[in-house]
Amino acid sequence: MNGCLAKRAVLVSPNAPIEIWDGHVPSPGAGEVLLKTLFGGVCGTDVHLWKGEVELPGPCILGHEGIGEIVELGTGVATDFAGTQIKPGDRVYWVPMTPCGRCHHCTVTKDASSCEEWVAALFGDAKAPPVATYAQFALLPGRMPFYRIPDDTPSEAVIAFGCALPTVLQAYERIGGIRVGETVLVQGSGPVGLAATLVASMCGASQVIVIGTPARRLDYARRIGATEVIDLGIETTVAGRREGVLALTGGRGADLVFEAAGVVPAFAEGLELIAKGGRYVVVGLWSAPGSVAVEPRVLNNRNLTIAGSALFQARHVRQAIGVAQKCHRQMPMAEAVTHRFELKDAEIALSMVSRLETIKAVIVPN
Numbered sequence: 001m002n003g004c005l006a007k008r009a010v011l012v013s014p015n016a017p018i019e020i021w022d023g024h025v026p027s028p029g030a031g032e033v034l035l036k037t038l039f040g041g042v043c044g045t046d047v048h049l050w051k052g053e054v055e056l057p058g059p060c061i062l063g064h065e066g067i068g069e070i071v072e073l074g075t076g077v078a079t080d081f082a083g084t085q086i087k088p089g090d091r092v093y094w095v096p097m098t099p100c101g102r103c104h105h106c107t108v109t110k111d112a113s114s115c116e117e118w119v120a121a122l123f124g125d126a127k128a129p130p131v132a133t134y135a136q137f138a139l140l141p142g143r144m145p146f147y148r149i150p151d152d153t154p155s156e157a158v159i160a161f162g163c164a165l166p167t168v169l170q171a172y173e174r175i176g177g178i179r180v181g182e183t184v185l186v187q188g189s190g191p192v193g194l195a196a197t198l199v200a201s202m203c204g205a206s207q208v209i210v211i212g213t214p215a216r217r218l219d220y221a222r223r224i225g226a227t228e229v230i231d232l233g234i235e236t237t238v239a240g241r242r243e244g245v246l247a248l249t250g251g252r253g254a255d256l257v258f259e260a261a262g263v264v265p266a267f268a269e270g271l272e273l274i275a276k277g278g279r280y281v282v283v284g285l286w287s288a289p290g291s292v293a294v295e296p297r298v299l300n301n302r303n304l305t306i307a308g309s310a311l312f313q314a315r316h317v318r319q320a321i322g323v324a325q326k327c328h329r330q331m332p333m334a335e336a337v338t339h340r341f342e343l344k345d346a347e348i349a350l351s352m353v354s355r356l357e358t359i360k361a362v363i364v365p366n
Helices: 044-051 155-159 164-174 191-202 215-223 238-248 265-271 296-301 314-327 343-354
Strands: 004-011 019-025 033-041 066-073 091-094 137-140 146-148 183-187 207-212 228-231 254-259 274-282 305-308 337-341 360-363
Touching (some): 146 314, 164 191, 164 314, 191 215, 191 254, 207 215, 265 274, 337 343
Parallel strands (some): 183 254
Antiparallel strands (some): 004 019, 033 066, 033 137
């Protein structure tokens, strides 16, 4: 092959219309992989970029959740990043992020999600061959992790929560995992909150309480493991939600609270919902600047553990495929994909996601 032409959806500047650019994608060189994009997940971070809520260094191709079909393998590529044999026609899951491999975080703490270069690929030259997922084809460089999707696992089950599922897997890891029989409270019912609900249920939590909205997402949360839901559209006060949680937990509060709401006031509210000796992991505030008042002695005297967790690491992408393979027959994972859009309709997709009209939206570039 001599490469191909690829349309890509480009955000030139915040709040500007999404533009569709054409460009040549060459055949893969040594260590590279050429993919035909099957699905590009629409993430809340794409919405934040589009609205200017996250700094945009320059024109960029949107999309960082991708499922693709291998078109051509460069010289020296015979396996994915877990050593599984691959060939043209196989489906793979990739996230266009690349750790530098030679910083303190990459080599000493072994935490690539803290690497300053981890997300740099997202903001590359929009005229260059795409690595992002709102594009018909992607050319993955040699250090960009990707993993083969097993033949028995639907693509929709893998992309169901997009990067939210790897993010959730790292977050639970950072806070010490889920202990069988404990109560988990999830703040938020977007893809991150829904992924947190699924994982809590499959890991043995006896109660999984979800606070969120709209009703469609809460109904889906029940189908993937939520034992109770509190609708923000019905119970609109912080005091009312706290009373509801205490009533459901025998007056104790939750053993583990998972913040996936993405709004700053949720942090202060979450602190009031933790049982003594409980844990709180903050995940959804990555692009939400602001502050809340916290009384340190409350953390001290209630023996609380609080952790932040940003992004994920390559192993969590592979683990997400494992979750989909294990759960897709018992849980309606693929049904999370409620909306599909052509590449030219990327702006419509972003608008609908911003209005909470979807559970999971995907771009189908081809």
